[in-house]
Amino acid sequence: xxxTPEDVERLDSIIKRGRPYHRGDHLxxxxxxxxxxxxxxxxxxxxxxxxxxxxxxxxxxxLPGELIGLDAIxxxxxxxxxxxxxxxxxxxxxxxxxxxxxxxxxxxxHQMYRLLSREIGQDTEMLTLLGKKSAEERLAxxxxxSSERFKQRGFSASDxxxxxxxxxxxxxxxxxxxxxxxxxxxxxDENLLHVERKHxxxxxxxxxxxxxxxxxxxxxxxSRI
Amino acid sequence: xxxTPEDVERLDSIIKRGRPYHRGDHLxxxxxxxxxxxxxxxxxxxxxxxxxxxxxxxxxxxLPGELIGLDAIxxxxxxxxxxxxxxxxxxxxxxxxxxxxxxxxxxxxHQMYRLLSREIGQDTEMLTLLGKKSAEERLAxxxxxSSERFKQRGFSASDxxxxxxxxxxxxxxxxxxxxxxxxxxxxxDENLLHVERKHxxxxxxxxxxxxxxxxxxxxxxxSRI
DNA sequence: CGCAGCTTTGAACGGAGTCAAACTAAGTGG
DNA sequence: CCACTTAGTTTGACTCCGTTCAAAGCTGCG
Numbered sequence: 001x002x003x004t005p006e007d008v009e010r011l012d013s014i015i016k017r018g019r020p021y022h023r024g025d026h027l028x029x030x031x032x033x034x035x036x037x038x039x040x041x042x043x044x045x046x047x048x049x050x051x052x053x054x055x056x057x058x059x060x061x062x063l064p065g066e067l068i069g070l071d072a073i074x075x076x077x078x079x080x081x082x083x084x085x086x087x088x089x090x091x092x093x094x095x096x097x098x099x100x101x102x103x104x105x106x107x108x109x110h111q112m113y114r115l116l117s118r119e120i121g122q123d124t125e126m127l128t129l130l131g132k133k134s135a136e137e138r139l140a141x142x143x144x145x146s147s148e149r150f151k152q153r154g155f156s157a158s159d160x161x162x163x164x165x166x167x168x169x170x171x172x173x174x175x176x177x178x179x180x181x182x183x184x185x186x187x188x189d190e191n192l193l194h195v196e197r198k199h200x201x202x203x204x205x206x207x208x209x210x211x212x213x214x215x216x217x218x219x220x221x222x223s224r225i
Numbered sequence: 226x227x228x229t230p231e232d233v234e235r236l237d238s239i240i241k242r243g244r245p246y247h248r249g250d251h252l253x254x255x256x257x258x259x260x261x262x263x264x265x266x267x268x269x270x271x272x273x274x275x276x277x278x279x280x281x282x283x284x285x286x287x288l289p290g291e292l293i294g295l296d297a298i299x300x301x302x303x304x305x306x307x308x309x310x311x312x313x314x315x316x317x318x319x320x321x322x323x324x325x326x327x328x329x330x331x332x333x334x335h336q337m338y339r340l341l342s343r344e345i346g347q348d349t350e351m352l353t354l355l356g357k358k359s360a361e362e363r364l365a366x367x368x369x370x371s372s373e374r375f376k377q378r379g380f381s382a383s384d385x386x387x388x389x390x391x392x393x394x395x396x397x398x399x400x401x402x403x404x405x406x407x408x409x410x411x412x413x414d415e416n417l418l419h420v421e422r423k424h425x426x427x428x429x430x431x432x433x434x435x436x437x438x439x440x441x442x443x444x445x446x447x448s449r450i
Numbered sequence: 451c452g453c454a455g456c457t458t459t460g461a462a463c464g465g466a467g468t469c470a471a472a473c474t475a476a477g478t479g480g
Numbered sequence: 481c482c483a484c485t486t487a488g489t490t491t492g493a494c495t496c497c498g499t500t501c502a503a504a505g506c507t508g509c510g
Contacts, residue, residue: 049353071349102334103331109328120296123345130355171356
């Protein structure tokens with residue numbers, strides 16, 4: 001990430017290996033005092049913000065290598081909750097130490113700014129998804145984004161297991177469970193993918209990308225004249 | 226913001242007063258090279274991300290005192306565009322200088338982290354709005370959020386001018402123009418507010434807060450038993 | 451004055467939600 | 481090991497909120 005080996009060593013010295021979590025365990029809850037950022041090392045995590053009336057908004061699903069808790073720096077309290085979707089291991093990075101370190105390591109400070117900025121960029125992409133896209137486009141986007149993230153981690157881009165439920169996918173995408181279920185069925189009927197419970201195999205990734213870009217909306221394809 | 230007077234002075238020394246912008250002028254466009262964060266000093270600004278097919282997603286409306294451009298730190302390029310909604314003045318803060326300064330001023334670094342984190346928090350609130358709320362709740366949220374922000378700046382919380390069009394409000398809230406227009410009319414009929422073009426007067430703020438919290442959804446009011 | 455761009459209003463449509471029920475899987479405890 | 485419970489998924493039928501289409505009113509500006 002643009003850090004020298006000795007920089008990495010210093011960073012490594014403040015990282016603590018946390019205990020493993022089991023499915024359903026909370027890493028933290030909204031309102032908890034914030035002290036550490038966490039990096040997922042294995043497993044997967046769902047972040048969500050519980051809203052007054054018992055319901056919740058799923059904010060994201062997080063895979064190994066991803067950093068969570070950035071939203072809590074704001075006022076030293078977690079604003080959302082994080083829960084393990086399966087057996088999950090994490091590393092904790094005490095934020096006050098990270099902060100001290102970053103003020104004597106400009107390269108680390110730079111990385112932190114970039115990381116925070118990237119999170120903002122991802123959120124705004126999600127805003128476009130929820131503000132403008134159809135159910136079909138949302139699920140296709142979700143599947144391809146999952147695919148890319150698995151690929152990035154050395155797993156298959158076209159054959160993977162989703163650790164979250166249909167309900168959680170729906171919540172995340174701003175859709176009802178039933179809609180998600182129906183779309184999986186439809187996509188399968190159209191030979192875009194094969195799905196059996198949590199096991200997904202993408203069969204026509206190019207076509208999925210077309211769907212994401214809103215094909216079938218105006219023109220069948222964007223043939224430039 | 227937790228900075229000493231001399232800290233502020235040093236910060237002030239790197240800030241540049243930019244030229245004023247007129248309605249419709251771009252402060253920057255998606256893809257532009259990033260060099261400065263900007264603070265609105267007067268007027269108002271719309272940020273939006275132009276998507277492939279000509280359409281756009283409005284990401285936010287920004288009032289005096291607010292900082293924009295945080296999303297561009299990520300890779301030194303602006304990911305979205307910013308356009309003046311009226312005659313607007315801004316200050317520019319060259320980011321590389323800010324970064325240098327923050328690495329010798331821990332208090333400034335801390336503020337930067339908080340600022341970035343706050344932006345993330347605001348985005349996730351918006352995700353909940355777009356993912357779960359009805360049209361009614363969205364507009365009420367928008368109006369109260371505007372109200373609070375005006376109040377914070379010393380203006381009236383119940384009587385203000387919205388510098389953006391109905392179309393832009395709709396786009397921001399994930400609604401069609403017609404829906405926004407109809408809702409303004411309905412809110413007025415219900416004596417929640419008085420509206421005449423861009424001039425809005427909130428007449429029943431408590432009731433608007435009830436709407437935001439999803440009143441009329443399950444129970445008429447959340448009377449705890 | 452006249453045009454162009456907003457805004458409002460009406461009517462009809464449709465996508466996704468809701469309701470309801472059947473069908474799994476996966477536990478759980480006797 | 482199997483009856484029973486519980487949670488998640490799928491499917492169908494129906495409803496409704498918000499969109500879309502269409503048209504008329506406004507407003508402001510050259």
